[in-house]
Amino acid sequence: MVALLSRFDRAPVQLLLADGCAVAVAQAGGVHHIYRHDGLLVALWGHPRIEGCTEQEDDQGVAQRLALLWRARGPQACQALSGSFALAILDSTAGEALLAVDRAGSLPLHHVRQGPALYFASSPEALLAQSEVHAVIEPQALYSYLFFHMVPAPASIYRGWQRLLPGQYLHCRDGNVCIGSYWALRFQEHQSDSFASRQQSFLRLLRQAVERSLGNDPAPCGVFLSGGTDSTTIAAMVRQASGQPARSYSIGFDAPGYDEMAYARLAARHVGSVHHEYYVTPGDVLAAIPAMAAAFDQPFGNASAVAAYYCARMASEDGVTRMLGGDGGDELFGGNTRYAHQALLSLYERVPALLRQGCIEPLLFQQRFCRGFAGPWRLFAKARRYIELATTPLPRRLESHNLLLHHGPRTVLDPAFLASIDPDGALASLSGAWWQRPERQPGQLSQINALLALDMRFTLADNDLPKVRQACELAGVEAAFPMLDDELMAFAACLSPRDKLHGRQLRPFFKRALLGVLPPAIVRKQKHGFGLPFGLWLTQHAPLRAFAFDSLSALRRRGIVRADFIEMLQGPLLREHPAYHGTMVWILMMLEQWLQAHPAPMAGTVRTVDVSGTIDGNISGAGSATAATESQVRLGATA
Known part of the structure; x- marks a missing residue:
């Protein structure tokens, strides 16, 4: 596991052994935040700071001070840390382990229980280096990816694996695991300073x-x-x-808009x-x-x-x-421009309910206006669309342009795959995060x-x-x-x-x-960003299009996405709106490429496909810490 830590940057590795435990950190810049004393190992990856100690003071300064706070405060010792970090404290004498990530979640930390053992790593690939850890792809996580274009924490792509959220810690003691928050964003909305x-x-x-x-x-x-x-x-x-x-350093695209x-x-x-x-050229994209x-x-x-x-x-x-x-x-x-858009939609709530429900909505939604709009009637269509969105509660209406919702899960997903997941699970995770948001005291948090x-x-x-x-x-x-x-x-x-x-x-x-x-x-200027003209290039660059469509052909054999939807996507849908549906091609293509590079069985009724692929991912850290009586521990990290 340690050998994989410096795959890309060749950062030096620092390794400590004590009392059946091992800690390794690979960090660029030569500063290693590790400390060992009487069966206690402390390791931090990143650029942590702690009150009364600077990062450059010495290699043990931050870790040593944190060790003292750990003995005095337990998991709440994390409150003294700032900066970017992923943390592991392994206390073999007390039979405890503590994992944590920084307040913004800028560095990852994955964890999984296998029997009585707790394993953790800042990269899943490092966890997979342990023969005791099993990886089975979770269909619900695949659905979350198709919905959000990533897998939101605390979930992981693998069944039973989880990740720490920003400002969160995991405390393992005597075989019991507790996950809590040492920090949460708190808003003070009334500003009196000039x-x-x-x-x-x-x-x-x-x-x-x-x-x-x-x-x-x-x-x-x-x-x-x-x-x-x-x-x-x-x-x-x-x-x-x-x-x-x-x-x-800047990137450009030779594409209008x-x-x-x-x-x-x-x-x-x-x-x-x-x-x-x-x-960046289409050939660069193909190569990457x-x-x-x-x-x-x-x-x-x-x-x-x-x-x-x-x-x-x-x-x-x-x-x-x-x-x-x-x-x-x-x-x-x-x-983000959606903040202004959501504020505009929320104005409709201020219209008296009697006027909304007794006049405006019956007028706009009566049957003769539902048969299509043309010419001057388009204003009615825009007004109707505005009301449809304004009456959709947050956070669901944030997904008004969601590709999966636009076409519908039954249109996009294979029936067997759809039967193995909860189609409402993605929106439920979004709503859960929305309602668990921090509040200001007293009163309710403002929409922004x-x-x-x-x-x-x-x-x-x-x-x-x-x-x-x-x-x-x-x-x-x-x-x-x-x-x-x-x-x-x-x-x-x-x-x-x-x-x-x-x-x-x-x-x-x-x-x-x-x-x-x-x-x-x-x-x-209007906000733009590094948007990739992938949909446009699909229509212009034959090698890129062939690669993308080959990936989709391989994906259709996995039983995740309906074959007829993939055919529609590659044909009329892409021609109709290259930018919008090009995004869906990208999402499906990258899923297939990821599955080829990270071969693992899939849970449930989803089929597996024998396709060739290689793993070329960076390993940023790894470790295992057994709960209960065993104390074999490893940790590694790299920038």
């Missing part, structure tokens, strides 16, 4: 967060630069924090960065698909991971060892903060962070996220709702506070 005071605090915290992300590693750091507000802000703060121009290189160049000129750019499918721990369908990979690879070839991303800014300060809290878990921890982290690991560099600095997250949670969404204006405080930092054109 704008000038808040701006000063924000800029100071932002600069400190970038300084921490840069660290003291002599190797150069790079910045993902899309030309959006977050990446441009990070690039500007790198110069302020280091006194040196940032090394910025997808290329934002002009904004990236504008941002680079404004902040004075040393700029690098690369245009198998490696990326193999590198991800679970099926993952965010196509922008390809752009992140080529951006990170360009930086790696330039000698960069760590890439700073602006991920988290949207979820902290209100930057409720949406931000949900996105911190679903959009960020389960989608954006794994996308960037795994793409960087595949390229041999480390990812860092300054926006997710703990103090900056706490600051954002104390901003008023109007600071995050004012009418339909997104992130008003953030943009106003950075007027002297960001160029006006970038402050005004």
Whole structure:
């Protein structure tokens, strides 16, 4: 297991043995947070901080101080930690083990019970290196992937396996396992400080967060630069924090409506960065698909991971060892366009019920208006669609454009597979996260903060962070996220709702506070990102299309997706709307590629297919800790 820790970055491995236990950490930069004393082993992967001790103090400083707190506070010792980390404390004398991840969930940790034993790892592939651990693909997790384009935590693609949520710990003692939270985001929605005071605090915290992300590693750091507000802000703060121009890296696409290189160049000129750019081609996508499918721990369908990979690879070839991303800014300060859209839909709730139910809805939904709309009647169609969405409760209406719901599970899924899963399970997991959101005291949480809290878990921890982290690991560099600095997250949670969404204006405080930092054109621009023109390229690039359709042909033999739906998808559906249905082709293609690279039996009635494939994924950590009387333990991690 240890031999796999440095597959991509060749980071040095530190190994300790004591009392039948073993701990290993592989970390770039030469700092290993491990500690051993009287049967107690402490290991942290990442860049943790703890009050009264700096990361650079010595290799044992953070881990040693945490060991003292563990003996005094037990699992709540995690509250003293900040920064990015995955943690394992193994106490053989007390028969206890503690696992935890940081507050943003920037680093993963998987765990599984097999009989009396508890096994854990920061990568499933490391767990699979243990012969005692069995992996059976969970059909319900496959359905979640098709629904969300990823598998949301705490679930895993494998039956019986789970992952820790942000700010969560697992405590094992005398064979009993308890999972709890040592931290949760708390919103304070009434802001009394002046704008000038808040701006000063924000800029100071932002600069400190970038300084921490840069660290003291002599190797150069790079910045993902899309030309959006977050990446441009990070690039500007790198110069302020280091006194040196940032090394910025951007990806472009030679496709109408997808290329934002002009904004990236504008941002680079404004902040004075040393700029690098690369245009991704359909051939690049074709070359990257198998490696990326193999590198991800679970099926993952965010196509922008390809752009992140080529951006990170360009930086790696330039000698960069760590890439700073602006991920988290949207979820902290209100930057996603759906926040304004949901606020607009919620206005309908303010219309008196008598007027809504007695006049507006009977008029728009009477039978003669349901037969189709043309010409001036299209206004009625738009009004009807608005009311249909506005009367759909949150969080379900967030999935109004969901591909699986649009076509219907019975149209898309094989009947035998459909019989083995709960079609309502995906929405149930979304609703569960929505209603378990943190509340402010006293009173109910505002809609914007409720949406931000949900996105911190679903959009960020389960989608954006794994996308960037795994793409960087595949390229041999480390990812860092300054926006997710703990103090900056706490600051954002104390901003008023109007600071995050004012009418339909997104992130008003953030943009106003950075007027002297960001160029006006970038402050005004619409959000875009690294969207991949995959659907368009499917219609233009024959080799990419052939590869995708071959993958779908292999998938149809697995008994997951209906063969007739795949035929429709490859034909009229893709021709009708290449961008929309191209996404479904990508989702299914990446599922097949992942299944080929990670062969495992499937539970239930789903058929298995004998297809060739290789595993080429990065192993970021592994370990096993037995509960009850046995104390054989291993842990490993790498950046």
